[in-house]
Amino acid sequence: MGSTINLASVGGLLIVLYLAVSKWFSPRPLTNIRGPPRPSSIFGNVVELQHQPDAGELEFEWISQYGEACKIAGPFGQDLLMLADPKALHRVFQASGYRYPKTHDANQAIRLMMGRGIFWAGGNDHKRHKKVMNPAFDISRLRSFLAVFQRSAARLAEKWTKEINANSNDAVIDVTTWISRLMLDNIGEAAFEHQFNAVDAGGVGELSEAFNNLFTDSLLFPDKGTILFTCLLRFIPPDILHFVEYLPGRQVHRFRQFLSVSKQAARDGIKKRAKALSCDDQNKDILSILVKRRLDEDELLSQMATIMLAGHESTAMSLSWLLYDLARNPEDQKRVRQEVSRVKAQSANPDCLSDMDFDGMTYTNAVIRETLRLHPIAFMLPRVAATDDVIPLATPITTKTGERISKIPIKKGQNLYLAVYAYNRLTQVWGDDADKWNPGRFLGNPKDKEYTMGMFADLYAASVPGGVRGCLGNVISYLSIARKRADLICRLSFFSWRFAILELQATLVGLIERFEFSPPPGIEIQGAPAGNLIPVIRGRALEGRQLPLVITPLEKSTPI
Numbered sequence: 427m428g429s430t431i432n433l434a435s436v437g438g439l440l441i442v443l444y445l446a447v448s449k450w451f452s453p454r455p456l457t458n459i460r461g462p463p464r465p466s467s468i469f470g471n472v473v474e475l476q477h478q479p480d481a482g483e484l485e486f487e488w489i490s491q492y493g494e495a496c497k498i499a500g501p502f503g504q505d506l507l508m509l510a511d512p513k514a515l516h517r518v519f520q521a522s523g524y525r526y527p528k529t530h531d532a533n534q535a536i537r538l539m540m541g542r543g544i545f546w547a548g549g550n551d552h553k554r555h556k557k558v559m560n561p562a563f564d565i566s567r568l569r570s571f572l573a574v575f576q577r578s579a580a581r582l583a584e585k586w587t588k589e590i591n592a593n594s595n596d597a598v599i600d601v602t603t604w605i606s607r608l609m610l611d612n613i614g615e616a617a618f619e620h621q622f623n624a625v626d627a628g629g630v631g632e633l634s635e636a637f638n639n640l641f642t643d644s645l646l647f648p649d650k651g652t653i654l655f656t657c658l659l660r661f662i663p664p665d666i667l668h669f670v671e672y673l674p675g676r677q678v679h680r681f682r683q684f685l686s687v688s689k690q691a692a693r694d695g696i697k698k699r700a701k702a703l704s705c706d707d708q709n710k711d712i713l714s715i716l717v718k719r720r721l722d723e724d725e726l727l728s729q730m731a732t733i734m735l736a737g738h739e740s741t742a743m744s745l746s747w748l749l750y751d752l753a754r755n756p757e758d759q760k761r762v763r764q765e766v767s768r769v770k771a772q773s774a775n776p777d778c779l780s781d782m783d784f785d786g787m788t789y790t791n792a793v794i795r796e797t798l799r800l801h802p803i804a805f806m807l808p809r810v811a812a813t814d815d816v817i818p819l820a821t822p823i824t825t826k827t828g829e830r831i832s833k834i835p836i837k838k839g840q841n842l843y844l845a846v847y848a849y850n851r852l853t854q855v856w857g858d859d860a861d862k863w864n865p866g867r868f869l870g871n872p873k874d875k876e877y878t879m880g881m882f883a884d885l886y887a888a889s890v891p892g893g894v895r896g897c898l899g900n901v902i903s904y905l906s907i908a909r910k911r912a913d914l915i916c917r918l919s920f921f922s923w924r925f926a927i928l929e930l931q932a933t934l935v936g937l938i939e940r941f942e943f944s945p946p947p948g949i950e951i952q953g954a955p956a957g958n959l960i961p962v963i964r965g966r967a968l969e970g971r972q973l974p975l976v977i978t979p980l981e982k983s984t985p986i
């Protein structure tokens with residue numbers, strides 16, 4: 427750690443000198459945009475943002491005060507443009523192709539954590555990754571995953587029942603840890619036909635341990651030395667940035683350890699399946715396709731590490747938040763359970779519900795949407811402008827000189843801070859009760875909106891639908907744009923979103939019909955800013971992610 431700080435200090439000094447000189451010559455297009463004061467010339471607002479107790483709240487406060495587009499202070503005198511305005515976000519994510527890539531420092535962290543996979547790749551490389559992955563992300567295969575999700579939920583229910591029986595009637599269980607193991611098992615089986623057995627092993631095992639608390643260990647409340655170090659990465663040319671992985675430091679060490687363990691798991695998976703792959707040309711799971719598509723070895727392993735992480739952590743955290751929301755809203759929990767019983771009673775195969783059955787659960791789906799809205803796992807996303815541009819605004823903002831503007835011109839290299847959490851709470855988008863839990867907002871006819879932000883009822887929660895980097899593709903564009911182009915842009919996105927929703931639906935239903943969830947007395951949960959929105963116990967964040975709930979087997983509690 428000591429040498430990290432030394433390196434950071436020397437680098438920091440050089441950067442400050444460089445910036446002090448270059449500042450005189452560079453134009454400052456955001457000069458007139460209002461925003462919070464700069465508390466530190468070295469850190470700007472970065473420390474405040476990374477140390478806020480409830481991720482996204484500070485951004486929301488600033489947006490409420492200065493408008494949906496405002497200026498915040500980056501490190502070393504940089505100005506960042508913070509955006510929560512729907513038209514602006516649409517411009518950046520959906521209408522600009524590759525013109526707003528991830529920032530160097532964010533990409534460096536991604537490379538350290540997941541290697542040179544699709545999450546990291548940019549521009550033409552990203553297009554190539556998508557081309558390679560698309561045949562594996564075959565929408566028609568999604569249904570076959572349902573059985574995997576349903577089996578896993580049943581296995582987890584058995585585990586919990588045993589634990590509860592050992593504790594008489596009910597037990598306080600950290601749902602987030604168990605759900606994360608379950609989702610890891612799901613992605614292993616669905617994507618690689620590989621059994622991680624994380625639920626059965628109860629979290630014991632190198633891979634489970636490497637995943638456990640990855641984000642809180644590496645990104646939660648970093649000290650100033652670490653913040654300085656990561657801020658400096660923004661100024662290091664990408665070509666020499668990869669040397670960073672050889673440096674000491676909490677984040678770098680944790681990312682490196684995770685990548686090495688997940689690549690080893692990928693290697694083991696490939697070895698085990700090598701025979702099957704060579705015998706069966708029809709095999710179309712993600713692993714087989716990746717192997718056949720001749721990615722180089724490092725890219726192949728990175729791609730698998732990416733799918734393991736991207737394909738389980740976000741769904742695990744989202745489902746944890748969902749159980750938490752239902753625990754705090756017992757009436758809605760009851761209503762979901764009643765809907766499940768009703769749909770089961772009408773289903774052709776009640777023991778093995780289909781995707782159509784799940785899609786028919788209107789209230790349950792509204793509940794899922796409301797959780798994704800209130801707890802967006804990617805609560806902010808950093809981007810940088812690759813070209814000069816003019817960002818349009820749906821709601822004009824007032825500048826320092828009192829002028830009302832509805833466009834912000836920006837220069838190439840401008841850093842953007844995309845405030846997803848704040849967008850998800852805008853009253854002009856979600857109504858006056860935008861900060862409250864109300865799944866009812868998703869029932870009935872979706873009101874006509876000028877800007878379609880997401881495929882899941884305008885939901886921006888999981889970000890960037892339809893955009894070239896989107897996880898959740900925009901189903902409307904998938905269906906309406908030219909098939910060939912749609913295949914290239916959207917198939918992976920659409921698949922991963924449908925995968926995530928089916929997984930959430932099947933797991934929720936499998937658990938909610940067996941257990942009642944309620945909040946344990948005296949424990950408050952906060953969403954900590956650890957790269958993602960991670961649930962921790964208020965005042966005990968450094969213990970790592972936790973979401974304890976009282977779980978009561980249903981037959982022993984209130985009947986449906």
Ligand code: HEM
Pocket residue numbers: 528544545546732733736737738740741744803804807887888889890894895896897898921922923925926
């Ligand atoms: C509720 C669950 C999920 C949420 C909230 C979520 C959220 C996101 C977000 C916000 C991004 C964009 C990140 C950025 O631009 O920096 C993303 C990208 C991605 N997600 Fe998800 N995700 C979920 C589930 C999944 C699943 C189940 C898979 C795989 C089966 C997956 C695979 C990916 C991949 C591969 C990318 C990178 C796409 C690219 O860069 O082209 N995600 N996800």
